[in-house]
Amino acid sequence: MHGRDPFAFGMTQxxxxxxxxxxxxxxxxxxxxxxxxxxxxxxxxxxxxxGIITSRERPPVRTAALSVGADLVLAHVGxxxxxxxxxxxxxxxGVSLVDAAAEEHVRLPLN
Numbered sequence: 001m002h003g004r005d006p007f008a009f010g011m012t013q014x015x016x017x018x019x020x021x022x023x024x025x026x027x028x029x030x031x032x033x034x035x036x037x038x039x040x041x042x043x044x045x046x047x048x049x050x051g052i053i054t055s056r057e058r059p060p061v062r063t064a065a066l067s068v069g070a071d072l073v074l075a076h077v078g079x080x081x082x083x084x085x086x087x088x089x090x091x092x093x094g095v096s097l098v099d100a101a102a103e104e105h106v107r108l109p110l111n
Contacts, residue, residue, distance in 0.1 A: 048066065062076075081097065085099055
């Protein structure tokens with residue numbers, strides 16, 4: 001058995017940085033001012049209704065296919081979506097959400 005480690009092949013020792021040789025940070029007045037996150041009601045949820053799936057069982061169970069950013073979410077009544085919203089109702093023509101932060105009802109129509 002050889003004393004070689006195949007997982008360490010080609011690895012070099014990490015460079016050690018001396019904090020004394022690093023350039024100083026820019027002054028705070030030279031930094032851009034970033035907007036604060038929105039608090040309160042938003043113009044609309046960052047959610048799109050893609051479709052509604054209805055099961056064949058009786059009574060039928062509806063599932064909402066939602067686009068949340070780059071994600072596809074399959075949600076049922078009572079499920080939390082995008083942390084802030086809860087699915088209140090799924091009908092043939094849309095989905096009703098409750099915005100927990102603003103305590104508002106949001107309707108996503110099926111287009």
